[in-house]
Amino acid sequence: MAKILIADDEPHILLGLEYLLQQKGHELRTASDGSEVRIQLPSFKPDLVILDVMMPPTGVDEGFSACRWIKQNEATRDTPVIILTVKAQESDRQKADECGADAYLTKPIDREALFRTIGNLIGV
Amino acid sequence: MRPLNFINLPSVLSSAFFLAIAWFVASRTTRPQLGRRFVAFCVTYGFYSLSLGLLALFLDKRIAYWAAHVVSATGVFTIPIMYDFLLTGGEVKPAFLNVGRRTAYGVATIFAVFFAWQMPRLGLKEWWWGYYPGRSEGLPAFMVFITILISHAEWILWKRSCESRSVNEKNQLRILFWSTLLTIPSASSNIAFCLYGEGQYPFSSLGGLCYAILLGYAVVRYRLMDIExxxxxxxxxxxxxxxxxxxxxxxxxxxxxxxxxxxxxxxxxxxxxxxxxxxxxxxxxxGRIQIAIDRRFFRTSYNLQQAVAEFTDSIVSEIDLDQVLKNMIRLIERTFHASKVGIFLVNERKGEYQFATGLGFSADQNPPALSSGHAVVDWLSAHREPVLQADVQWHPLMDEGDLQERVLNELDQLGATVLLPVLYESKLRGVVALGDKSSEEPYTIEDLRLLGTVANEAAVAIENARLVEALREEDRRKARFITDMAHELKTPVTSIKLFAQILEDGVEDAAKRKQFQRILVNESDRYVNLVNDFLYFTRMESPDLPLRKEEVSLYELLDETLAIFQVQAQEKNISLCYNPGIAHDDRSSVPLVCADRDRLKQVFVNLVNNAIKYSHSGGQVVVDIARSGEYCITRISDTGIGIPPEELPSIFEKYYRSHHAREMVGAGGAGIGLTIAKDIVQKHGGVLTVESEVEKGSTFIVKLPVE
Known part of the structure; x- marks a missing residue:
């Protein structure tokens, strides 16, 4: 199964996603802000990263900048990134494209859509 | 009566001319000291000239006799008054001025009495064109008196003009000097010969006339008395x-x-x-003659008026603030040739006038904002008329304390010669600072009048533009608020849907299942609270928002609130409780308050929610209730991230989201929680305040009146 890193500042959402994906047999790590993502990535070496957008420390486009960071970093460039956010405007989708996100999902999450997207990205 | 001839007619006309000048100067002068003396000079000379005319007009000896007395007295006093005027124009020290003036008036009085005493003995001489006073023996002494006074005044004027550093002042003094030098011999000899009994008409009045015209020129060209x-x-x-x-x-x-x-x-x-x-x-x-005169002789001023009219047309429908200011600066630069123009506009929140835009100021460094600590700002607000560097030391109202000095210093710092008030509804909404004209000519009264019109017209346009800008900003904020609110509402729904689906699949671990069910309840509560906030907020300003008041126990409300957040607090490892010091006290010692139960709960829910949200793991949130006089005081304290002092004044504002909170905790809601909490408390006759220190925590204090 795959190693997945999820970042979200809402503890309940983090808890729910963690449980859901663990049930599927994935190995999970969680982060509650952008800097934790950057710290955990090198050691954990996940197969997939799921990022919320509005998180500390900037509170604005933190998910996008973390995604950009992943895609610019030699070691993590090939790790697929899913942006998972409440933002549903076209401009936000464009921003996600620009920073190299592989998929864009909006909250509230549809369980099946999430599984399907993960399957498409890492073939599990 | 004699027929009009070339003696009495010009005398009467020139006296009218002098009295007219006197009237204009008296009504317009901005240098009262100097203006008053010039008026006195014109009036005296005017009466002198008039009485000369009457002397040559009447056949009746008795009337002519009285006219001769007036000729004698006014002729004598013209000299010390002129001396006084010249000394004042030369800005001689007051102490010195007083000595010189009193001496001159004293000696002149002696002469006047002497001539009056002699008059009956000397009688009147009759020429073909009219009467004339007889010759006096005191005349040589009087000639000496004239020479001493005028030479002295001239000497002072010359010395002062050499010392003066201001070009304008130098010019003023020089014109005084030269006009006096050129015309006094003729005018004073006229007076002297007249008293001596020898006429040399028609040169008589012409000398004085010449003098008045030369001074008139000085007035116009160099703002001598500023009547322009x-x-x-x-x-x-x-x-x-x-x-x-x-x-x-x-x-x-x-x-x-x-x-x-x-x-x-x-x-x-x-x-x-x-x-x-x-x-x-x-x-x-x-009317036609006036327009023709305006066009012919006052071409510049006529063009200025047209330029101002065009400017007014150009900004009347303009709603772009930058464009209004740009037009204004262009007009001032092109038509008034100001070397520097700076526009300062009021910033209501800070209570100061900030530099908005300008020309001729160094590009990398904007002038500092003007605040009410500045003497010029206070003056402009109070008097609502321009401050003119050249007039500061003459202005009667500026002559108190160190006001003149402070105003001059501030003008120096700005590099401004003129400050114009921008007034809207009688309030100072901005300040326009003008540097020297590139021609180094002074600003005339006419310039200031037109600039005043420009500033007033601009004030209306600026106000309109700002209003439109504020409305647009409000629209933008509303649009952003609705997006934020939608995001806020989606978050609990996301959790609810997530856990509903998880529970649907069945959770085997009983403890986990219970936890997940609890989360469903909690997130539903959160959703409802957000909707309540949102509904209250949208109706907050409508006057018919009803409060269903009943007797409410604050303890009950807080019990309920704490119960809602207990799970959330546990999850974050935060202790949420009453102050242990009061926990054992009798709850009935805290009286009931008369309030809308649901609304008041909304306040506590918002405050406790914030306290937990902005607390670190392991922190604590403490609730305390106490009675203080006629008030019941509830304090909700946390050990969280705190609020930086610069954000404290803003946190209760609509849509305000703390930058500090966003950095520490992430997305900061829609920015309405504290706004409605404060509004609800105020609608109950209470006060909501905050005390906070960064990284130590915040305490929100709800003070409600006891019924």
């Missing part, structure tokens, strides 16, 4: 009118005298009627 174009125009119109009517009246009177040699009432009546007829016939042409 008003005076110039006034004189011209007065001359025009005098020329037309005087010729007519003169002709009538001449023929009347020549033909009948006595006053004929019917002729007099016809004179009056025909004069009136001429005046009435002339009336329709007055």
């Amino acid at each position: 174009i008003v005076l110039r125009k006034g004189l011209l119109y007065a001359l025009l009118t005098a020329a037309v009517t005087a010729v007519f009246v003169g002709a009538v009177l001449y023929f009347q005298g020549l033909l009948t040699r006595q006053t004929d009432w019917s002729v007099l009546l016809s004179t009056v009627i025909s004069t009136m007829a001429v005046a009435m016939l002339l009336q329709p042409f007055r």
Whole structure:
């Protein structure tokens, strides 16, 4: 199964996603802000990263900048990134494209859509 | 009566001319000290000239005798008054001025008394054109007196003009000096010879006339007494009118005298009627003549007026603030040739006037904002009229304490010569600072009047533009708020949907299942609270928002609130409880308050929610209730991230989201929680305040009146 890193500042959402994906047999790590993502990535070496957008420390486009960071970093460039956010405007989708996100999902999450997207990205 | 001749007619006319100048200066001068003396000079000389005219007009010896007395007295006093005027113009020290002035007036009084005492003995001489006072033995002494005074004044003027560093002031003093030097010999000899009993008409009044005209020029060109174009125009119109009517009246009177040699009432009546007829016939042409004069002699000013009118047209429908300011600066630069223009606009929140835009200021460094600590700002707000560097030391209202000095210093710092108030509804909404004209000429009263019009027109346009900008900003904020609110609402729904789906699949671990079910309840509560906040917020400003007041126990409300957040607090490892010191006290010691239960709960929910949200793991949130006099005080304290002092004034504002909170905790909601909490508390006659220290925590204090 795959190693997945999820970042979200809402503890309940983090808890729910963690449980859901663990049930599927994935190995999970969680982060509650952008800097934790950057710290955990090198050691954990996940197969997939799921990022919320509005998180500390900037509170604005933190998910996008973390995604950009992943895609610019030699070691993590090939790790697929899913942006998972409440933002549903076209401009936000464009921003996600620009920073190299592989998929864009909006909250509230549809369980099946999430599984399907993960399957498409890492073939599990 | 003698017929009008080349002696009495110019005398009477020139006296009218002098009195007209006196009137204009008196009504317009901004340098009262100097203006008053010039007025005194003109009035005295005017009466002198008039009495000379009367002396040459009347056949009746008794009237002529009295006229001769007036000629003598006014002639004598003209000299010390002129001396006084010149000393004041030369800005001589007051102590010195007083000594010189008193001496001059004292000596002149002696001469006047002496001449008056001699008058009956000397009698009147009669020439073919009129009477003349007899020759006095005191005349050589009087000539010496004139020479001493005028030389002294001239010497002072010259010295002062050499010392002066301001070009304008130098010019003022020089023109005083030269005009006096050129005309005084003729004018004073006129006075002297007249008293001496020798006429040298028609040169008599011409000398004085010359003097007045030269000074008039100084007034116009170098703002000597600052009456400017008003005076110039006034004189011209007065001359025009005098020329037309005087010729007519003169002709009538001449023929009347020549033909009948006595006053004929019917002729007099016809004179009056025909004069009136001429005046009435002339009336329709007055406007045209004025426009023609404006175009011919006051071309610059006429162009200025047109430029200002065009400016007004250009900004009247303009709603872009930058464009209004740009037009204004262009106009001031092109038409008034100001080397520097700076516009400061009010910033209501900070209570100061910030530099908005300008020209001629160094590009990398904007001038500092003007605040009410500045003397110029206080002055402009209070008096609502321009501050003119050249006038500061003359302005009667500036003469208190160190005001003059402070104003001059501040003008220096700005590099401004003129400050114009931008007034809207009588309030100072901005300040326009102007540097020197590139020609180094001073600003005239006419300039200031037009600039005032520009500032007033601009004020309306600026206000409109700002209003439109504020409305747009409000629209943007509302749009952002709705997006934020949608995000806020989606978050609990996301959790609810997530856990509903998880529970649907079945959770085997009983403890986990219970936890997940609890989360469902909690997130539903959160959703409802958000909706309540949102509903309250949208109706907050409508006057018919009802409060269903009943007797409420604060303890009950807080119990309920704490129960809602207990799980959330546990998850974050935060202790949420009452202050242990009061926990054992009798709850009934805290009285009931009369309040809308649901609304008040909303306040506590918002405050406790914030306290937990902004607390670190392991922190604590403590609730305390106490009675203090007529108030019941609830304090909700946390050990969280705190609020930086610079954000404290803003946290209760609509849509405000703390930058500090966003950095520490992430997305900060829609920015309405504290706004509605404060509003609800206020609608209950209470007060919501906050005390906070960064990284130590915040305490929100709800003070509600006890019924």
